[in-house]
Amino acid sequence: MTDSTNFSKNRRHFLGDCGKMASLAILPSLLTFKNLNAAVANNSNIDGYKALVCVFLAGGNDSFNMIAPYSTANHRNYMQARPVVGIPQNELTPIPTNNSSSMSHLGFHPSMGQMGRMYRSGDAAIIANIGTLVRPTTINAYRSKNSLPTGLFSHREQQLSWQTSVADNTAASGWIGRMSELLNDVDTTGADTSLMFSLGGSPRIMTGSNSSGFAISTDGANVLDLYSDTSVRDAYNATLNERYTSLLKQQYTHDYKGIIDKAEFYNNAMAASNDPFGPTAFPNTGLGNQLRQVALTIAAKDSLNAKRQSFIVSQGGYDFHQNLTARQAPLLTELNDALIAFNNAMKTIGMHDNVVSYTASDFGRTVLGNGTGSDHGWGGNSIVMGGAVKGANTYGTYPFNMTDGGSPNIDIGRGRYIPTTSVDQLHADLAHWYGVGNSDISLIVPHESEYGGNLRVGLFD
Numbered sequence: 001m002t003d004s005t006n007f008s009k010n011r012r013h014f015l016g017d018c019g020k021m022a023s024l025a026i027l028p029s030l031l032t033f034k035n036l037n038a039a040v041a042n043n044s045n046i047d048g049y050k051a052l053v054c055v056f057l058a059g060g061n062d063s064f065n066m067i068a069p070y071s072t073a074n075h076r077n078y079m080q081a082r083p084v085v086g087i088p089q090n091e092l093t094p095i096p097t098n099n100s101s102s103m104s105h106l107g108f109h110p111s112m113g114q115m116g117r118m119y120r121s122g123d124a125a126i127i128a129n130i131g132t133l134v135r136p137t138t139i140n141a142y143r144s145k146n147s148l149p150t151g152l153f154s155h156r157e158q159q160l161s162w163q164t165s166v167a168d169n170t171a172a173s174g175w176i177g178r179m180s181e182l183l184n185d186v187d188t189t190g191a192d193t194s195l196m197f198s199l200g201g202s203p204r205i206m207t208g209s210n211s212s213g214f215a216i217s218t219d220g221a222n223v224l225d226l227y228s229d230t231s232v233r234d235a236y237n238a239t240l241n242e243r244y245t246s247l248l249k250q251q252y253t254h255d256y257k258g259i260i261d262k263a264e265f266y267n268n269a270m271a272a273s274n275d276p277f278g279p280t281a282f283p284n285t286g287l288g289n290q291l292r293q294v295a296l297t298i299a300a301k302d303s304l305n306a307k308r309q310s311f312i313v314s315q316g317g318y319d320f321h322q323n324l325t326a327r328q329a330p331l332l333t334e335l336n337d338a339l340i341a342f343n344n345a346m347k348t349i350g351m352h353d354n355v356v357s358y359t360a361s362d363f364g365r366t367v368l369g370n371g372t373g374s375d376h377g378w379g380g381n382s383i384v385m386g387g388a389v390k391g392a393n394t395y396g397t398y399p400f401n402m403t404d405g406g407s408p409n410i411d412i413g414r415g416r417y418i419p420t421t422s423v424d425q426l427h428a429d430l431a432h433w434y435g436v437g438n439s440d441i442s443l444i445v446p447h448e449s450e451y452g453g454n455l456r457v458g459l460f461d
Helices: 005-016 072-081 108-119 139-143 155-164 175-186 232-240 247-274 286-299 323-346 423-434 438-444
Strands: 050-057 067-069 093-095 107-108 125-129 196-198 308-315 356-363 378-387 394-398
Touching: 005 067, 005 093, 050 423, 072 247, 093 108, 093 323, 107 108, 107 308, 108 125, 108 323, 155 308, 155 323, 175 196, 175 308, 232 247, 286 308, 308 323, 323 356, 323 378, 356 423
Parallel strands: 050 308, 050 356, 125 394, 196 308
Antiparallel strands: 067 107, 093 107, 125 378, 356 378
């Protein structure tokens, strides 16, 4: 066995261990792919360019209002369960599911009518009743507290479970962080920046065993304002290039200089890349501006030497225990408009088939309202979009009968539904599309064996 093969094998074992451990890095460090070993893993495939975009809806989106039952009988049951917070049938944008029965029709929230039309055109799909699981779970398993996710119904723990794909260990590294480190074994592009970009700090999803995402803003990578002054730059560089006897100081200056170098490299690459989008291509909203920066970064992929890129953007404010209908509508309008603009932008630059985006949230919410709002739940609904996705389909099992007690096999109380599709299944599908080989999926989704070899949603051909 060659040294290169040994390195790749040992690295994959290490990544697998880190999937269930906290990140081992003492200080944050960004991936510099040209300096890492490029040993080839034969079971991975990174031909061409691909990008993943996670759109995180923080707070626990009420996704049974975002995508509600539409057919008359099912909608009647839905309104019986949600007489105050439900959406009237005539306000929903109807969509057929992959089941030909009209009883299976769903409807998008009135603020997301364009998304409903995009679904019908084949550019988007729905994953129904998806959530965090350690293994497929039944009512009896829930009642006996058998292998349940850590911190069910808790914002922080459930956000971490979505981002790590290790629902029983909140200290785990991020699933995209592990995947990016694994695929570095076959990356020979010599990229100068991380392939993982965050537009909201340093989320766990992009934390690997020795890496973290590259934080950017809607204006690019942040560099010290004073750093543009030549004398200040020279003074900083002299300090950062100095050799220290303290390993901690030496590591700190190395990492700090790396951050500055990468920020400058990113900004220079972006400046060298023409903006292919007009000034009105994206809405001037928080999420619209984030996705515009993502689109610009994808458009600059050649200047950034990138064959793989991943992004996380976020939209907050979804924790509606009161005044749900009035407060959710403008957020869903912002979400709809930003996603539509991003989908159109990918078509503009010819990347529609190369980029997959998906929504995630802490958890679903209780179907039974609490008056004017809804409370923390478990399973919910997500949207996946992109040219590679087999769109105009609903994956998973939507709980159409929402009357109290109408779904006894999954309802743990008040319409808190045990997920029938796992976050792990979605991530395994995305990882395989992104280039992870079958034998390495367990490094990205450590609980793969719990699903008996059926760890896929079926989003791709």
